[in-house]
Amino acid sequence: MNMGRDFHMAEGEGETSYVNNSKHQRKALLETRAALEKAVREVYADLLHPAMTVVDLGCSFGPNTLSFVSKVIEVVGRGSDKPESRRDPVELQFFLNDLPGNDFNHVFRSLERFGESTAAEHKENALAVPPFYIAGVPGSYYTRLFPRQSCHLFHSSYCLHWRSQVPAGLEAGGKEYLNEGNIYIAENTPGGVVELYRQQFQEDMLLFLKLRYEELVLGGQMVLTFLGRKYEDVYNDKYLNHPWGLLARSLQSLVEEVCKP
Numbered sequence: 001m002n003m004g005r006d007f008h009m010a011e012g013e014g015e016t017s018y019v020n021n022s023k024h025q026r027k028a029l030l031e032t033r034a035a036l037e038k039a040v041r042e043v044y045a046d047l048l049h050p051a052m053t054v055v056d057l058g059c060s061f062g063p064n065t066l067s068f069v070s071k072v073i074e075v076v077g078r079g080s081d082k083p084e085s086r087r088d089p090v091e092l093q094f095f096l097n098d099l100p101g102n103d104f105n106h107v108f109r110s111l112e113r114f115g116e117s118t119a120a121e122h123k124e125n126a127l128a129v130p131p132f133y134i135a136g137v138p139g140s141y142y143t144r145l146f147p148r149q150s151c152h153l154f155h156s157s158y159c160l161h162w163r164s165q166v167p168a169g170l171e172a173g174g175k176e177y178l179n180e181g182n183i184y185i186a187e188n189t190p191g192g193v194v195e196l197y198r199q200q201f202q203e204d205m206l207l208f209l210k211l212r213y214e215e216l217v218l219g220g221q222m223v224l225t226f227l228g229r230k231y232e233d234v235y236n237d238k239y240l241n242h243p244w245g246l247l248a249r250s251l252q253s254l255v256e257e258v259c260k261p
């Protein structure tokens with residue numbers, strides 16, 4: 001599988017779509033609101049440029065990314081209302097990034113209504129709405145996405161646990177499946193496979209940080225939320241291994257169904 005080309009969340013608004021199956025991710029957004037608010041306030045306070053560039057990496061589609069956008073607009077709107085804020089209103093440039101297969105059309109179609117509801121909410125709360133612009137950026141965040149020193153704030157929620165590729169060497173040249181029957185780390189996963197995942201994580205994370213370092217302005221900030229492990233023992237992590245184990249079994253039974261003689 002080519003992650004950059006083929007990977008995407010389930011499109012549209014049906015029962016199995018990402019839009020209708022992303023409450024868990026929404027919870028993560030709500031729990032990290034305070035950290036996001038703090039970062040936006042600090043970036044806004046130090047801003048020397050007339051526009052603030054804000055990026056949601058791995059935005060997917062549906063309400064979560066727009067809820068992030070809405071929070072940034074609200075915090076900047078509150079800041080620009082303060083009497084001590086004597087500068088011209090700051091303009092906000094949002095870039096919503098995901099892999100090219102993402103249902104960007106869904107996001108784009110929601111923008112008109114989003115603009116209207118933001119204007120109405122801010123009016124009700126007597127808050128200024130800073131001018132804002134929203135654009136989509138298809139591409140992997142494991143590549144350069146923006147010009148050098150051009151972004152003030154990166155945000156990414158529930159994405160960075162996705163690897164850039166299946167760890168190299170996992171299929172042993174296609175001859176032998178080292179992690180047969182599994183799609184991640186399970187009780188019977190060999191130690192060598194765990195090491196391959198660890199190395200892939202380190203490579204990906206290092207690359208991600210190097211790339212964002214190049215794109216961030218001096219004093220820019222990042223708010224990154226992603227799944228991690230509580231315990232060193234990777235075999236004894238029922239919160240992460242168990243759901244992936246169930247998913248692997250479901251996939252296995254689908255394959256068996258299709259391959260029945």
Ligand SMILES: C[S@@+](CC[C@H](N)C(=O)[O-])C[C@H]1O[C@@H](n2cnc3c(N)ncnc32)[C@H](O)[C@@H]1O
Pocket residue numbers: 007008009022025026029057058059060061064065097098099102139140141142156157158159162164
């Ligand atoms: C679980 S969704 C989270 C979406 C959204 N941030 C939210 O909170 O609802 C993870 C998203 O990360 C995206 N993603 C995974 N790897 C990526 C990569 N290398 N570059 C950009 N997006 C990626 C997926 O396509 C998916 O839309």
